[in-house]
Amino acid sequence: MNDERRTIGTDGAAGRGTRGGSPSSGARSLAGGKATPRKPVRKAAASSTSEGSAKAPRKTAAPGSAGAAKPGTGPSATSGSTPPAREKPRKSASRTGAGRAKAPTSAGSGSTSRPRRPSAAAGADAAPHLRAVTEEDAAAAAAAAAEEAARETRTASGRATLPGLPVEEVLVAVVQAAQRILGSDWEHRLAVAVAALRKRLSGDFEVDEFGFDPQLAEVLTAAFEPIAEKWFRLEVRGAENIPSEGGALLVANHSGTVPVDGLMTGYAVKRHGGRDLRPLGADLVFALPFVGQVARRAGATLACTQDAERLLASGEIAGVWPEGFKGIGKPFAERYKLQRFGRGGFVSSALRAQVPIVPVSIVGAEEIYPLVGNVPSLARLLGLPYLPITPFFPLLGPLGMIPLPSKWIIEFGEPIRTDAYEPDAADDPMLLFNVTDQVRETIQQTLYQLLVERGNAFF
Amino acid sequence: MGRVVLVTGVSGTLASRVSRHLAELGASAGIDRVVGIDLRPPVGDLGGVKFVRADIRTPVVAKVIAVEDVDTVVHLDLAPASHRFGGGGGVKERNVIGTMQLLAACQRSATVAKLVVGSSAAVYGSSSRDPALFRESDSARGGVRTGFPKDVVEAESYVRGFSRRRPDILITTLRAAQTLHPQIESPLHSYLRNPLLPSVLGFDPRLQFLSLHDALNIIAEAVTKDRPGTFNAAGPGVLLLSQIARRLGKPTVPLPAIGFGAAAARVVRSMGGEISPDLHRLLMHGRAVDIAALRDIFGYEPTATTEEVFEEFRAAQRPGVLARLGGHG
Numbered sequence: 113m114n115d116e117r118r119t120i121g122t123d124g125a126a127g128r129g130t131r132g133g134s135p136s137s138g139a140r141s142l143a144g145g146k147a148t149p150r151k152p153v154r155k156a157a158a159s160s161t162s163e164g165s166a167k168a169p170r171k172t173a174a175p176g177s178a179g180a181a182k183p184g185t186g187p188s189a190t191s192g193s194t195p196p197a198r199e200k201p202r203k204s205a206s207r208t209g210a211g212r213a214k215a216p217t218s219a220g221s222g223s224t225s226r227p228r229r230p231s232a233a234a235g236a237d238a239a240p241h242l243r244a245v246t247e248e249d250a251a252a253a254a255a256a257a258a259e260e261a262a263r264e265t266r267t268a269s270g271r272a273t274l275p276g277l278p279v280e281e282v283l284v285a286v287v288q289a290a291q292r293i294l295g296s297d298w299e300h301r302l303a304v305a306v307a308a309l310r311k312r313l314s315g316d317f318e319v320d321e322f323g324f325d326p327q328l329a330e331v332l333t334a335a336f337e338p339i340a341e342k343w344f345r346l347e348v349r350g351a352e353n354i355p356s357e358g359g360a361l362l363v364a365n366h367s368g369t370v371p372v373d374g375l376m377t378g379y380a381v382k383r384h385g386g387r388d389l390r391p392l393g394a395d396l397v398f399a400l401p402f403v404g405q406v407a408r409r410a411g412a413t414l415a416c417t418q419d420a421e422r423l424l425a426s427g428e429i430a431g432v433w434p435e436g437f438k439g440i441g442k443p444f445a446e447r448y449k450l451q452r453f454g455r456g457g458f459v460s461s462a463l464r465a466q467v468p469i470v471p472v473s474i475v476g477a478e479e480i481y482p483l484v485g486n487v488p489s490l491a492r493l494l495g496l497p498y499l500p501i502t503p504f505f506p507l508l509g510p511l512g513m514i515p516l517p518s519k520w521i522i523e524f525g526e527p528i529r530t531d532a533y534e535p536d537a538a539d540d541p542m543l544l545f546n547v548t549d550q551v552r553e554t555i556q557q558t559l560y561q562l563l564v565e566r567g568n569a570f571f
Numbered sequence: 572m573g574r575v576v577l578v579t580g581v582s583g584t585l586a587s588r589v590s591r592h593l594a595e596l597g598a599s600a601g602i603d604r605v606v607g608i609d610l611r612p613p614v615g616d617l618g619g620v621k622f623v624r625a626d627i628r629t630p631v632v633a634k635v636i637a638v639e640d641v642d643t644v645v646h647l648d649l650a651p652a653s654h655r656f657g658g659g660g661g662v663k664e665r666n667v668i669g670t671m672q673l674l675a676a677c678q679r680s681a682t683v684a685k686l687v688v689g690s691s692a693a694v695y696g697s698s699s700r701d702p703a704l705f706r707e708s709d710s711a712r713g714g715v716r717t718g719f720p721k722d723v724v725e726a727e728s729y730v731r732g733f734s735r736r737r738p739d740i741l742i743t744t745l746r747a748a749q750t751l752h753p754q755i756e757s758p759l760h761s762y763l764r765n766p767l768l769p770s771v772l773g774f775d776p777r778l779q780f781l782s783l784h785d786a787l788n789i790i791a792e793a794v795t796k797d798r799p800g801t802f803n804a805a806g807p808g809v810l811l812l813s814q815i816a817r818r819l820g821k822p823t824v825p826l827p828a829i830g831f832g833a834a835a836a837r838v839v840r841s842m843g844g845e846i847s848p849d850l851h852r853l854l855m856h857g858r859a860v861d862i863a864a865l866r867d868i869f870g871y872e873p874t875a876t877t878e879e880v881f882e883e884f885r886a887a888q889r890p891g892v893l894a895r896l897g898g899h900g
Contacts, residue, residue, distance in 0.1 A: 321705045323777050399699035
């Protein structure tokens with residue numbers, strides 16, 4: 113920080129530019145550096161004009177307040193560190209100010225506000241306008257301004273420094289942190305974020321008739337990213353097979369005891385296809401508190417013909433896992449062996465809506481919670497399709513609920529077109545069975561291939 | 572010669588507005604007279620409506636139809652139980668037995684040519700196995716075993732039986748979502764008036780509303796034009812209960828699903844408000860209906876979406892305690 117301050121305007125040639133003295137960089141600085149630093153610096157200038165009056169009370173106030181603890185380390189540390197920090201920008205400012213006196217001749221056409229600046233009381237103090245070119249400079253200027261403003265308010269109100277609490281430094285740190293994280297236009301971005309949060313809190317957001325909340329889906333996708341990318345090391349293949357527009361039915365294998373594969377597919381479709389996946393879930397999902405609520409908000413709806421056809425007809429990408437509980441709750445020994453694909457209802461929905469079927473093969477979900485046992489009696493009592501026992505789950509308690517970090521591959525296969533058939537073909541059971549088998553075989557073959565290519569599940 | 576319309580349940584807030592609207596349309600819409608019938612005297616002014624105080628659970632209704640030469644019956648006496656108007660038993664009597672008596676009277680009558688039934692979307696029940704939007708051809712998948720939904724299902728089954736016996740009578744069944752209007756009584760209206768809103772922990776139902784304007788127009792259109800069939804009626808779009816609570820600035824009180832009805836009633840009673848006993852299932856799973864048939868076959872486009880209906884209602888409410896937090900106020 114201090115180093116940065118020292119460089120301000122000290123090593124550049126005289127005139128507009130800071131480091132390089134070339135006219136082009138001067139022009140660039142004129143163009144680029146005028147918006148951000150102006151406001152803080154003006155404040156700094158204003159504060160330094162009142163410095164003469166404000167300084168005297170402060171000098172008397174500070175010893176009085178810190179008088180008792182003066183020999184102590186806390187207050188002396190703050191009062192020892194801040195004055196140089198205050199001194200330096202002024203020093204550098206006066207230097208650039210001295211350089212600026214030549215500026216009109218070297219830079220030629222001045223900015224419109226230049227004539228006003230020498231008329232500022234201290235003249236030289238106004239000069240930091242000119243050197244705030246890079247982001248560090250902007251940060252330094254803003255920090256100095258914040259510091260000055262803080263001092264000003266404190267001295268004006270006559271409040272004493274809290275011993276041991278470096279208010280100024282905290283303030284400076286906050287401003288700098290905001291700039292580091294959000295960039296130079298942090299004020300704007302923070303305002304946008306706060307406004308968005310306020311809108312959410314006041315209920316001012318839209319959901320579609322299925323209960324899908326696109327804003328929340330964005331947030332969930334972002335929150336899921338580290339899990340997908342770092343924990344599961346997701347690899348997506350064939351993302352070009354996700355239609356960029358219009359309806360499509362994604363059909364995938366289901367596994368892993370807990371339907372994490374649904375979340376992962378949704379994430380892959382959003383990140384790699386730029387579309388929102390609308391998963392079709394079992395009714396158990398919507399009967400569970402919290403789960404059903406979040407699922408609906410994230411775009412899921414009940415796996416029934418009406419909803420599937422409504423989604424597909426309105427041009428959405430719907431996702432189905434036709435194996436259902438048979439697939440997700442199968443023992444670890446039967447991993448990657450596809451179960452029966454429902455009753456082919458998904459094919460008839462796709463045929464009616466005339467949308468392509470995209471087979472999706474998911475490798476990696478089987479290993480997250482290896483299902484080694486089941487307690488059917490207890491499951492029946494709780495109304496669940498199965499009650500899983502994994503090598504870690506009841507044994508380690510909540511720790512056993514952490515999914516194992518298997519390597520995931522999701523491959524979106526070549527779309528199977530259905531528009532060659534008549535919509536009436538949805539009433540032909542033989543055709544439905546054939547297409548169902550075709551989809552199932554495609555996924556099964558791809559799974560075997562992907563398993564060979566992936567090798568070990570965890571390393 | 573114009574129509575003579577009989578409106579049942581005319582002391583209800585919605586039915587009284589409907590009967591007045593029909594009377595005001597008058598001769599321009601081919602309506603000669605509007606006769607209102609109810610057991611309770613009407614609360615407000617009925618305008619040009621002729622009021623007959625009678626119990627539709629008795630054969631008196633047949634006499635009214637015969638004396639007044641009624642040719643169009645608008646049955647709006649299907650109402651959910653509410654604490655204000657007495658317990659559940661009487662309401663069930665009125666809903667089911669009243670409908671039976673009315674249909675019996677219509678079947679005998681030689682003059683009646685049209686029946687408009689103001690049914691409710693409650694006929695679809697409310698459960699976790701519901702499709703996102705109910706079509707008219709769908710049937711309830713759960714949540715119709717008790718209370719008002721059960722009454723509506725039974726009443727509609729009597730109407731279907733009646734339509735088989737008198738195929739010459741045009742029957743329009745309107746499955747309407749709840750009307751939300753500051754002056755219209757409805758279970759959700761009285762629920763939303765509470766300062767705290769009891770909600771089911773972990774559930775955020777989708778709700779739909781119908782504007783009063785649309786409700787009046789749809790019924791009037793069913794009376795004046797011939798629109799046989801069953802139609803859903805609601806404002807397009809849905810609102811989540813959490814959205815509604817936040818927009819009203821009222822905090823929700825999440826209560827566990829087991830025993831929610833009793834707990835919610837206790838919470839609401841302690842605040843001096845009221846909650847309809849049939850509401851708890853709706854507050855758990857919500858319900859939304861498809862209005863494609865209303866648009867395409869009935870030929871009516873709702874003027875207000877669910878959101879607009881709600882915003883109009885909200886504007887007439889006192890803002891809740893949390894309203895300062897949000898952008899409204």
